[in-house]
Amino acid sequence: MLASIAKGTKAVEKGMTHLALASGDAMPCIGLGCWKIPKNDCANVVYEAIKMGYRCIDEASDYGNEIECGLGIQKALTESVVKREDLWVTSKLWNTYHRKEHVKAACLKTLKDLGLEYLDLFLIHFPIALKYVPVDIRYPPEWFYDPNAKDKRME
Amino acid sequence: MEQLVSEGLVRNIGVANFNIVLLRDLLTYAKIKPSVLQVELHPYNSQEKLLQFCRQKGIAVTGFSPLGASSYVELGGAKQEDLLIENEKIKAIALKHQKSSAQVALRWGIQRGTSLVVKSIKKERLKENLEVFDFNLTQEEMKVLDTLNQNRRFNDPGVFCQSAFNTFFPIYE
Numbered sequence: 001m002l003a004s005i006a007k008g009t010k011a012v013e014k015g016m017t018h019l020a021l022a023s024g025d026a027m028p029c030i031g032l033g034c035w036k037i038p039k040n041d042c043a044n045v046v047y048e049a050i051k052m053g054y055r056c057i058d059e060a061s062d063y064g065n066e067i068e069c070g071l072g073i074q075k076a077l078t079e080s081v082v083k084r085e086d087l088w089v090t091s092k093l094w095n096t097y098h099r100k101e102h103v104k105a106a107c108l109k110t111l112k113d114l115g116l117e118y119l120d121l122f123l124i125h126f127p128i129a130l131k132y133v134p135v136d137i138r139y140p141p142e143w144f145y146d147p148n149a150k151d152k153r154m155e
Numbered sequence: 156m157e158q159l160v161s162e163g164l165v166r167n168i169g170v171a172n173f174n175i176v177l178l179r180d181l182l183t184y185a186k187i188k189p190s191v192l193q194v195e196l197h198p199y200n201s202q203e204k205l206l207q208f209c210r211q212k213g214i215a216v217t218g219f220s221p222l223g224a225s226s227y228v229e230l231g232g233a234k235q236e237d238l239l240i241e242n243e244k245i246k247a248i249a250l251k252h253q254k255s256s257a258q259v260a261l262r263w264g265i266q267r268g269t270s271l272v273v274k275s276i277k278k279e280r281l282k283e284n285l286e287v288f289d290f291n292l293t294q295e296e297m298k299v300l301d302t303l304n305q306n307r308r309f310n311d312p313g314v315f316c317q318s319a320f321n322t323f324f325p326i327y328e
Contacts, residue, residue: 017288019270021190022213023167029265030285033219033272036226041276049281058193058219058272090193090272092171093156107159122156122165123193126172126312128324143312143320 025120028088031056039065046072051081059114060092060125061106062140066113074115089116092125096133096141109135157187167191171219172312172326175208182212191215196269197223198239198260198300199307206267220309221264221271222257227309231318237307244299252290261287263300 018026032049034042034057042065046057050072059069073089076082091114097106107122133141159165169191170181181189192209196202196218209216220226222240224233239245240256249259264271265287273284292300313325 016265019215019268021167021215022188023190025167025190027191027215027217027270029270030261030287031217031270031272032281033274035219035274037274037276045276045281048278052278052281053285054281056270056272058217103156104159104162104164107164111164118163119165121167121169121191122159123169123171123191124156124173126324127170127177127326128312143316143324144322 027121028054028056030054031058031088031090033058034065034069035060035063037063037065037069039068042068043071043075047075047081050076050087055082055086056088056090058090059110060123061094061110061113062092062125062142064140066091066110070114070116084116088120089114090121090123091119092123094140095126095128095130095143098124098129099132102132105135109139157185160187169193169214174327175205178208178212178214188212189214191217193217193219193272195220195308195310196264196271197221198242198245198263198303199223199237199305200309201267201301201304203301203304206269210268215270216268217270217272218264219272221261221273223260223307224309226274230315232309232315237309242303244303248292248296248299251296252292254287254290255283258283258287258290259292259300262290262292263297266292266297 017029019029020026032054037045046069059066077084091110093106097103156168160168167190168187169189171193173192192214197220206216224237227233239260245256245259249256261271275281311327316322316324
């Protein structure tokens, strides 16, 4: 049963497993949030979650674990635990890629890391634009431009 | 972002951590309206006005940190007593439904028409967080949860960027 966003109904029927989007897509109401899942655990957590019934994975380049998350997704797809079209994958554009010329490259990098051909949803992560940091300089770039700043403070 | 949709790289686009003013601005020039807004949502930060605005505009809302403080205690952004699972009113509702406080908080989010992203690396917790489709909170119980709001935001760049990165990036006044 799809909860109707547009009509603003506060449906109370049991279930309500998906939200209907304006685009016509249906987004699962519970997703696995990947923020702060340690790299070493991420592939396995994502794989186990999908096996358990999770159909929505919430990622972001800033989480620093998209490659590992991708391995978990790929394993589930390869073993036919789920079909790609039945899985919802969200990722987010980081603050340093807001300029027009950087958006597509950032999206392609995320797709490559996740091992996917498309995302179900791509969000602007924060309404904050930061100075561009090339991928080979630092990835994910995090919040500050000076790559030594963090280290200096940690001393 | 819009071009990514026409090129088939992404099916939907949207924004996160936007407030009503920013959404109003975005809607004046967006050729493809944002499908989804993702923001911090839990009983202590219910953002009812933002939700109402999004309903009006046909924007679906996803809540992050739906269990409130739990992700932020280890980061130093919240204290033990901020945890939703410690709330006596939520505990009482949970007991009635033979569910956990976490499941009640998640169910509240679902019944108010939002989707939620929730993190765990423990198998039993992952399972618990998924088992929220087999019970309903009554209207009265929903109201009890609605009244817990404190506008308590745990993820505010205007706060954490200063403490973590020595930079200042405020969004909210």
